[in-house]
Amino acid sequence: MYRYDEFDARFVKERVAQFRYQVERRLSGELTEDEFKPLRLMNGLYLQLHAYMLRIAVPYGTLSARQLRMLAHIARKYDKGYGHFTTRQNIQFNWPKLVDVPDILEDLATVEMHALQTSGNCIRNVTADHFAGAAADEIEDPRPLAEIIRQWSTLHPEFAYLPRKFKIAVGGAEHDRAALKFHDVAIEIVKNAAGETGYRVYAGGGMGRTPYVGHVVGDFVAKSDILAFLEAVMRVYNQSGRRDNIYKARIKILVNSLGLEETRRQIEHEFAEIRASRTLEVPQEEIARITDYFAPPAFEALENPSPEFEAARNADANFCAWSDVNLATHRAPGYAIVTISLKPIGGVPGDASHEQLDALADLMDTFGLAEIRVSHEQNLVLPHVRKKDLPAIHARLAELGLATPNAGLVTDIIACPGLDYCDLANARSIPIAQRLSERFADLKRQRDIGELKIKISGCINACGHHHAGHIGILGVDKKGVEFYQLQLGGSGAEDASIGEILGPGFGEHEIVDAVERVVDTYLEKREGSERFLDTVRRVGLEPFKERAYAGWAYHI
């Protein structure tokens, strides 16, 4: 785990003290709401539908047991007993009182946490592959680079007034689990023909009202040059990104108006200048120092296959089903990566109670697990689990209601908070996720359907990643009534694509049936072991459209 150095600790402490004073001045009337709002947003504090909302950063999605316990404490003491994990690996509390927020931030600082870079037009909390350091297909752990970017970006004066928010993700494996190509900038760790490790840099991806898949702007950037390269990208954005229209202010709009060739030319020009100055060269020893913080645990030489694991699979059908679906291949023999689903059937995607958070921290201590991860798919991940411990871990997770065997299946749905909580939403997302989850609850059916990513957003801002859903659902408001548009064929993985809109929106009571008809169409049309996404790509939208709108008077 990364540990704060003296500078980090002092900086976070000072920010808490500053915010305490800012809240006092707001309450005493020295600051108006207009003056205070940017200050609270710099500390992750929003005003939502029912109350304030505090968004806490989970850098690169990594938490310790101690940090998890602190989140449980905050949920219990200052909120309503639960937290909500987001699609940017953060956690949100939905009910804090303004007067309590300085105390919450002070409590967080004691476990090296904060709410910085979770709002406003800054470089946001950098996200990373949630299987970092554990995945069998990984070239290198992406988190040291994410931390280097964090250190470079937090107080950089040139990034204090960006045209708009700026989201960066880092991945280090063959499979993209971090939705890289839907970020303002993304870095993929790659190897070149000579076997050297370097960085492929993407820019101009994003969701929202104008979705784009990112373009490669740097084919192979040397490790020591990465900050110079990123600074070059930021310079181009800062100089030419639009500030006159909030809807056209993201870098994706700039990249697509300049064109890829011109974007690359401008970046190269700035990069050459910054590199020549050598002011942003990342020293090897600093890379090594930060990398050390993320060193994996010392893996034991374990029996593989594990007899305890195999015996439990034979004896317990529930364990067998869960281990079929929620485990991923670990780089070390005898170990596994566990996805803890926060998608119980009929539950709220991404919510966890304070009891669950505390109990997970206890479980981590019991089994010597130093880290837990938050995934952008709103699940939790135990990255380094001995397979022989899995039967006991599964039993405990089952007691906690955290053993739903649905990772990557049709009920593992991403949903934004939607109109149940969010001030920007046009329609509810969570109830649609709940009804879909109930409709497809049968595990046999789920496994027959196979990999199918449903993603739901309650407005065009796309926090629920609907553009990247194999099935995407967008909630819209039509004269005060909630309607839901279906999109098919999106992907947030290495084969990134933007889903295509199927047709007119469905009513709240029609959308679940429509999705079921779409899934049934897939089951009829699929060839061999083809995934839903592959079938959509092969046969196109027409057969799905025909079925989804069957019997509609205004069939298109």
Added chain:
Amino acid sequence: MASLPQILTANRLRDGDVVYWRGGSWVTSLADAEVFSDDAAAEAVLKAADAFVKGREVVNPYLFDVKIEASGVRPVKEREIIRAAGPTVRLDLGKQSTRHV
């Protein structure tokens, strides 16, 4: 076209709670809110709310449309229905959790 009746709402500064205007102060339940059938009166209380914004009691006051039904007032927009009650997915939270039946 005659406009719909309106209610004035805001969020309380200290804790963010949703509040409604009633006779020169703020109440926490939609059922207790004052309904303005005439636009001029609604605009006048919206202006009056400025003093409460300056006085640090509330933030972001605005008017929203309601319909008068047999069961009471009902906001036209889903957003205000949810704001008045709490999340539809957690009936144990928000104003709905303490409402007496």
